[in-house]
Amino acid sequence: MPEADLSILNRVYDIILDRKENYDENSYVCKLLNHRKGMNKILEKVGEESIETILAVRNEDHREIVSESSDLIFHLLVLLAANNITLEEIADELSTRHEKMRRD
Numbered sequence: 016m017p018e019a020d021l022s023i024l025n026r027v028y029d030i031i032l033d034r035k036e037n038y039d040e041n042s043y044v045c046k047l048l049n050h051r052k053g054m055n056k057i058l059e060k061v062g063e064e065s066i067e068t069i070l071a072v073r074n075e076d077h078r079e080i081v082s083e084s085s086d087l088i089f090h091l092l093v094l095l096a097a098n099n100i101t102l103e104e105i106a107d108e109l110s111t112r113h114e115k116m117r118r119d
């Protein structure tokens with residue numbers, strides 16, 4: 016099993032940004048970003064993966080929860096990149112909430 020840390024989120028996000036600039040016909044991300052349904056295709060995938068994550072939790076299937084959550088987070092990264100939202104903005108938002116809730 017490979018060792019990994021949360022920097023993989025930045026690495027995958029950077030690849031997605033690169034896919035926005037450089038079309039590659041073999042790329043799944045390019046297919047999503049350039050789908051005829053536009054943003055709706057990405058929203059569909061986020062919805063689908065959310066439901067699959069919920070089902071995995073309902074089934075108490077640890078391996079499936081990890082797999083479906085990874086699908087969900089990956090598609091959420093595509094959604095954020097497609098809407099020009101950076102991971103720094105998300106980190107700032109979580110950090111601001113954290114600081115505020117610790118003070119309250």
Ligand SMILES: N=c1c2ncn([C@@H]3O[C@H](COP(=O)(O)OP(=O)(O)OP(=O)(O)O)[C@@H](O)[C@H]3O)c2ncn1[C@@H]1O[C@H](COP(=O)(O)O)[C@@H](O)[C@H]1O
Binds near residue numbers: 044085
């Ligand atoms: N992490 C992922 C990742 N996770 C899941 N997927 C793809 O997401 C797709 C959707 O999964 P589903 O189970 O819904 O499969 P499906 O039934 O084929 O879905 P539909 O597209 O037909 O609706 C699959 O084709 C998976 O291969 C991913 N595709 C890419 N990445 C990352 O994105 C990078 C860039 O990928 P490419 O753009 O394909 O080079 C890769 O290096 C990876 O790091």
